[in-house]
Every structure is written in C-alpha cells, then in structure tokens.
Amino acid sequence: MKKVKADPKGVLTGAHYLDGDYALAEGALAAGCRFFAGYPITPSTETAERFSERIPSVGGVFIQMEDEIASIAALIGAVWGGKKAMTVTSGPGFSLMMENIGLACMMETPLVIANVQRGGPSTGLPTLTGQQDMMQVKWGSHGDYEIIALCPDSPQECFDLCIDAFNLSEIYRVPTFIMADECVGHMHEKVVIPPAEEIELVERKWFKGPKDKYLPYKPDKDMIPFMVKAGDGHRFHTTGLTHDERGYPALNAEFQEVCVRHLVEKIRMNADKIIKLEEDEIDNAEIIVISYGITSRVTTRAVQQARKAGIKVGTIRLITVWPFPEKRIKELAKKIKAFVVPEINYGQIVREVERCVEGQAPVIHIPHCGGWVHDPDEIFKAIKEASK
Amino acid sequence: MKEEDHLEEKNPMEDLLRMDRIPHIWCPGCGIGTVVTSFAEALRKSKIDLDKTAIVSGIGCTGRVAGYVKLDSFHTTHGRAIPFATGLKLANPELKVIVFSGDGDIAGIGGNHFIHAARRNMDMIVICVNNFNYAMTGGQVAATTPTTANASTAPYGNYEYSFSLPYLAEASGATYVARWTALHLRRVAKSMQEALGKRGFSFIEVITPCVTLYARRNRLGDGLNLMKYYYEKSEIQHGADTRTVDISYQGKLIVGKFVDKEKPTFLDCMNEHLGKVLGDKYKSYGVSHE
Numbered sequence: 272m273k274k275v276k277a278d279p280k281g282v283l284t285g286a287h288y289l290d291g292d293y294a295l296a297e298g299a300l301a302a303g304c305r306f307f308a309g310y311p312i313t314p315s316t317e318t319a320e321r322f323s324e325r326i327p328s329v330g331g332v333f334i335q336m337e338d339e340i341a342s343i344a345a346l347i348g349a350v351w352g353g354k355k356a357m358t359v360t361s362g363p364g365f366s367l368m369m370e371n372i373g374l375a376c377m378m379e380t381p382l383v384i385a386n387v388q389r390g391g392p393s394t395g396l397p398t399l400t401g402q403q404d405m406m407q408v409k410w411g412s413h414g415d416y417e418i419i420a421l422c423p424d425s426p427q428e429c430f431d432l433c434i435d436a437f438n439l440s441e442i443y444r445v446p447t448f449i450m451a452d453e454c455v456g457h458m459h460e461k462v463v464i465p466p467a468e469e470i471e472l473v474e475r476k477w478f479k480g481p482k483d484k485y486l487p488y489k490p491d492k493d494m495i496p497f498m499v500k501a502g503d504g505h506r507f508h509t510t511g512l513t514h515d516e517r518g519y520p521a522l523n524a525e526f527q528e529v530c531v532r533h534l535v536e537k538i539r540m541n542a543d544k545i546i547k548l549e550e551d552e553i554d555n556a557e558i559i560v561i562s563y564g565i566t567s568r569v570t571t572r573a574v575q576q577a578r579k580a581g582i583k584v585g586t587i588r589l590i591t592v593w594p595f596p597e598k599r600i601k602e603l604a605k606k607i608k609a610f611v612v613p614e615i616n617y618g619q620i621v622r623e624v625e626r627c628v629e630g631q632a633p634v635i636h637i638p639h640c641g642g643w644v645h646d647p648d649e650i651f652k653a654i655k656e657a658s659k
Numbered sequence: 660m661k662e663e664d665h666l667e668e669k670n671p672m673e674d675l676l677r678m679d680r681i682p683h684i685w686c687p688g689c690g691i692g693t694v695v696t697s698f699a700e701a702l703r704k705s706k707i708d709l710d711k712t713a714i715v716s717g718i719g720c721t722g723r724v725a726g727y728v729k730l731d732s733f734h735t736t737h738g739r740a741i742p743f744a745t746g747l748k749l750a751n752p753e754l755k756v757i758v759f760s761g762d763g764d765i766a767g768i769g770g771n772h773f774i775h776a777a778r779r780n781m782d783m784i785v786i787c788v789n790n791f792n793y794a795m796t797g798g799q800v801a802a803t804t805p806t807t808a809n810a811s812t813a814p815y816g817n818y819e820y821s822f823s824l825p826y827l828a829e830a831s832g833a834t835y836v837a838r839w840t841a842l843h844l845r846r847v848a849k850s851m852q853e854a855l856g857k858r859g860f861s862f863i864e865v866i867t868p869c870v871t872l873y874a875r876r877n878r879l880g881d882g883l884n885l886m887k888y889y890y891e892k893s894e895i896q897h898g899a900d901t902r903t904v905d906i907s908y909q910g911k912l913i914v915g916k917f918v919d920k921e922k923p924t925f926l927d928c929m930n931e932h933l934g935k936v937l938g939d940k941y942k943s944y945g946v947s948h949e
C-alpha cells in the first residue's frame with residue numbers, strides 16, 4: 272500500500288464552523304476526490320452544494336445527474352477514468368443506487384457514497400433524522416458481497432471518516448459508505464482541518480507491468496488486484512457478469528465460487544484491520560451500551576447518569592458498522608451481564624449484536640422510529656433495568 | 660435505397676477484436692456482428708488513437724459488444740451505459756468514448772439518461788442497435804417495437820406508439836444524428852467514422868435483424884428476407900426533418916444523416932462559463948496547461 276500526502280489544493284487547513292454535510296465535502300476534497308456526481312436530496316444536498324462551489328478552484332468535475340442511478344453509474348465510470356469519486360444521498364436516492372452498488376462491488380471499484388439518513392420508509396421524513404438504512408447498506412443490492420460502512424457522530428468525524436473511507440476503498444477496491452444521519456449532517460460544530468502534509472492518503476494500487484499483461488481481477492498477495500485507468504493502453508475489459516482474472520465473463524458455478532468468494536473474503540479476512548471502535552470503561556463493565564452515529568451522543572448523557580447512580584456501564588461506539596465487529600462482541604458476551612442497543616430504527620444493528628452474543632447475555636433493544644433522537648432518560652432506564 | 664452496399668466478408672479487424680473470446684454468442688444471421696464489423700472498419704479508417712478509445716455497453720444481446728472489442732471496454736448494467744460513459748469521459752477527457760447498446764437499453768430503461776446526455780451535448784458517440792425488441796430476454800415488446808408488431812409480451816400485437824429515435828435525439832440536443840439499416844454497412848461505417856471525428860453527442864441508429872425472435876414471431880422470414888425488406892423499403896434522405904422519420908410496421912425506413920452540426924460540449928460550456936465568471940482563479944479542466 273503506497274501512502275502519499277494530501278494535495279494542498281484540496282485542503283482547507285484551519286479551524287472552521289461547519290455542518291456535517293459541508294465537512295463531508297471538505298473531507299472528500301482533502302482525500303483527493305476530484306469527481307462528484309449527485310442528485311439533490313434532503314438532508315444531504317449541502318454536500319453537493321459545497322462541492323460544486325469549491326471544485327472549480329481545486330480542479331475537477333461536479334455534475335448534477337438526472338437521478339441517483341445515473342450518479343452512481345457516473346461514479347463507477349469516473350473511477351475507471353482514473354479519478355477518486357464520491358456521491359451523497361439519502362433514503363430514496365440510496366434505494367435507487369442499489370443495483371449499481373452491486374456493479375461497483377463486482378467490478379471492484381473504489382468509491383465513496385455518503386448516506387445522510389432520514390426517516391423512512393418511502394419519502395418518510397425528508398428533514399428529520401433516522402438510522403434505518405443500516406441493513407440496506409449491507410444487503411441492499413442483490414447477491415453476495417461485502418462493503419465497508421462507517422458512522423460519524425460529529426461534523427469533525429464527517430471530515431475524518433471521509434478521508435478514512437477513501438483510503439479504505441482504495442486499499443480494498445470496494446465501495447465504502449459513510450452512514451451519517453440528518454442530525455450529524457445538519458449539526459454545526461468546530462471542524463479542524465489539518466495541514467495537507469498531515470493528511471495521509473492511500474494511493475490507488477496502480478498496475479505498473481507490461482500493458483498487455485494486465486489482469487484486472489488477478490488477486491495480488493494481499494488479495495487485492497491492481498488497477499489501471501482507461502486510456503493507458505491496457506485494452507482491458509470489465510463486466511458485471513461473473514468473470515475470470517481477465518475480466519471476461521465466466522458463467523458457471525466454478526467461477527462464481529472464485530469470483531464471489533473473493534469479493535466476500537477480501538473484506539472478511541481483513542475485518543480486524545478495518546474495524547475501528549471507540550470503547551469506554553469496558554474492563555469493569557457489567558452493562559455495555561452499543562451505539563453509533565448521533566445515538567452515541569445521546570447515549571453519553573445516559574451513561575453519565577447511570578455511572579452517577581453507581582452502575583458499572585461501558586460503551587462501544589461503532590465507528591465501523593460493516594464489517595461488523597463480531598469477534599469483539601463475542602468476546603465481551605462471555606463477561607458481561609447485558610448489552611443495551613439504542614438505535615433510530617425498529618431493530619437493525621441489534622440483530623447483529625444478538626447474532627454475536629449467541630444468547631450468552633440479554634440484549635436490550637431501544638428502538639426509535641425516527642424523526643428525532645432518543646430521550647437520554649429512556650436509555651438510562653434501560654441501563655438501570657439491565658443492571659438489576 | 661437503390662444502390663447496393665456490400666457486406667464485408669472477411670474479418671480484417673483481428674487486432675480490434677478479442678479473438679480469445681470468439682466464437683461470440685450471437686445467433687447465426689443476427690445483425691449485431693455486422694454492425695460491429697462496420698464499427699471496427701470505422702475505428703481503423705478514422706486513425707484515432709485506440710489506446711485512448713473506450714467502449715461502454717449496457718445489457719442485452721447488443722450489450723455484449725463491449726466484451727468483444729479490443730479497447731478499454733465496459734459491460735455495465737441495463738440502461739446505464741450512458742451515465743457510466745459520462746463519468747468515464749469527464750474523469751479522463753482525452754478519451755473518445757463510444758456507447759454501443761440495444762434499443763431497450765438506450766431508449767427504454769435508459770431513456771432518461773439518453774435525453775440528458777444529448778441535452779448536455781456530452782462528448783460521446785451512442786450507437787444503438789435497434790432490433791425492435793428486447794432480444795436477450797426472449798423478444799418482449801420495446802419502446803421501439805412498431806405498432807401492431809408482435810412480441811412475446813404483446814402476443815396480440817403492440818398497441819403502443821413507438822419512439823422515433825432520431826427525432827428524440829435531435830430534440831434532446833444531439834449534434835450528429837444518423838440512421839441506417841444493417842444492409843448499409845459501408846454507410847454505417849462512414850457515419851461512425853464521421854462521428855469519431857467530431858466532438859459532441861452523436862447518435863447512430865442501426866436497424867438490425869433479430870432473426871431468432873422478432874423476425875420469427877412476426878413471420879418475416881430469415882435474415883435474408885429482412886435484408887430484402889430493408890432493401891425495398893429504405894429510402895436515403897440526408898437532412899430529412901426528423902419529425903418525419905418514424906417507423907411503421909414493415910413500412911418505409913427513412914435513413915441517412917439527419918443532423919450534423921457543431922455546438923460546444925458539456926466541458927466546453929463548463930470551462931467557458933466558469934472561466935468567464937471566476938476569471939484567473941479558474942483553470943480550464945481537461946486541457947493541458949503545460
């Protein structure tokens with residue numbers, strides 16, 4: 272993996288007061304993203320607006336496409352044209368992108384998609400928050416595949432995780448998602464953007480061998496195949512069909528096994544390297560609250576209250592939601608009394624927790640159907656109940 | 660059409676095809692392969708840098724074309740070849756980008772992308788093999804199926820109006836529009852060559868026989884019978900008003916080059932406008948500043 276410093280042209284070094292959506296745009300520019308295709312949708316539109324304003328002076332392309340299907344298709348094309356590329360959307364647009372997210376996975380195309388989640392289903396609550404696309408991001412396109420999804424809980428983290436997302440997508444040649452939510456997207460906070468030389472980026476894994484020897488899907492030692500861009504004389508082929516190392520269609524069970532297993536394993540076998548968690552007071556904890564995104568910030572208040580009441584409560588904040596940190600949860604399940612899982616949906620990530628806990632401890636879910644965040648008191652009460 | 664065009668018999672294009680993928684999947688008598696031959700001829704004659712030429716297809720019998728042409732080649736999703744190509748072109752403006760796909764792909768599921776790429780005058784060539792049906796999936800009715808023609812999902816005949824693609828392309832903003840049939844291979848190649856030498860959104864429709872499905876279902880005979888129909892009923896009218904070129908079932912086929920004009924492309928417009936508004940702060944995108 273080749274690391275390079277960020278190009279200062281895209282880096283707005285300094286302390287700013289930004290909302291999460293703007294911070295996503297700044298993160299993308301700092302990460303070297305020079306192509307953005309999108310379609311307006313609340314509460315994500317500000318990212319597109321910011322990018323469209325900034326890109327002419329940085330050097331790159333913004334294009335507002337005719338819909339989200341076109342946006343994601345253009346992204347994949349742009350990446351094979353040699354650029355780093357990003358789009359943002361929310362529920363309805365995310366649903367439209369699903370088929371081509373599968374294409375990006377199949378073609379092993381590194382790109383970044385941010386979903387600033389709002390309440391669903393359907394048009395739902397355009398201006399109000401939700402965390403209801405957490406399973407869709409993992410399973411929404413047909414077939415078996417793996418992706419990486421990160422969850423920021425602040426505008427600062429929108430910036431930071433955007434850079435991480437670009438780096439991870441390049442390392443694993445996989446679409447990487449930033450699963451933000453309306454609260455984080457519209458919240459204004461201080462965002463510190465470091466100098467360019469302090470921002471480390473992963474360079475695309477360019478193929479340097481003889482032009483006619485390029486095999487777009489031959490795994491390297493680290494499982495990840497090399498990339499090229501169109502126009503460099505490799506005359507390569509790529510397809511959404513099940514394919515061989517050359518990228519040629521290979522429509523049988525034998526190649527399905529090779530091709531799909533690779534898409535899944537390159538992420539599963541590297542899960543430990545990918546997963547980032549923020550843990551607090553886990554060692555002596557009897558109760559562990561698992562949360563992500565805006566819900567983590569509400570949880571903080573509830574946990575303070577619980578600790579004041581003498582309850583031994585620890586927290587895990589899922590910065591990486593996919594791949595899911597199953598090893599860590601399994602390990603903790605043996606030691607603790609109960610897990611508490613608040614999230615702004617009717618039961619999504621809690622299912623993953625339950626799967627990993629394997630019945631070794633109660634898992635208490637605190638659902639919320641969206642539109643607003645939990646009342647910290649509700650989480651506090653659940654912690655108290657669990658500790659009895 | 661009254662003058663005879665010759666089908667190129669031999670295949671002088673070996674360096675332009677992925678010979679390691681031949682034999683292809685198309686039925687004997689299918690017209691798609693002959694359109695590819697014209698394309699290869701156009702590529703060869705136009706003398707453009709083939710290392711800087713990319714082809715993008717959607718899904719369908721025609722969608723398989725990208726897999727056989729030895730360029731940087733992309734076989735994408737059904738209907739999305741045009742937006743994929745848009746991203747490819749904008750990311751690497753030195754590329755010549757060709758979309759090669761079926762009528763269902765381009766005018767049915769991908770119709771919205773088609774009109775928007777034409778509206779933007781996106782610098783690309785769209786070659787549409789119009790076989791009047793969704794062939795790959797078994798001959799279903801399409802947005803281009805002539806009214807009253809039979810299709811597997813129009814078993815009593817099609818009662819919808821069909822698109823006239825040249826009219827749609829011109830109305831949407833295309834700067835080059837031509838229509839030929841698979842009989843006019845030389846002219847197809849010539850149009851392709853002209854489009855390769857142009858900037859802007861070019862559209863070439865090629866009426867092509869689907870012998871296995873459309874022809875059989877409508878009892879139109881074999882490939883030869885369809886060629887005969889093209890021969891008898893096609894009429895070259897260069898510069899024809901695209902409002903008048905719609906196709907009726909087994910009716911007249913007005914072919915020719917209908918539109919050929921110059922207009923700034925998407926990137927021309929972007930660079931010119933941003934340069935005007937932002938002044939020295941703006942460096943034109945996609946042109947060398949050395």
Ligand SMILES: Cc1ncc(C[n+]2csc(CCOP(=O)(O)OP(=O)(O)O)c2C)c(N)n1
Pocket residue numbers: 718719720721722737760761762763764765788790792793794795796801
């Ligand atoms: C989203 C989606 N819907 C449906 C299909 C099934 N499908 C494959 S090819 C095709 C029609 C292709 O028709 P056309 O573009 O005219 O190409 P042809 O086979 O006639 O050359 C359809 C409907 C698909 N692949 N993807």
Ligand code: SF4
Pocket residue numbers: 684685686688689690691720721790794795868869870871872873
């Ligand atoms: S089904 Fe029709 S279009 Fe498809 S290969 Fe056969 S003849 Fe050609």
Ligand SMILES: [Mg+2]
Pocket residue numbers: 719761762763788789790791792793794801
């Ligand atoms: Mg067709």
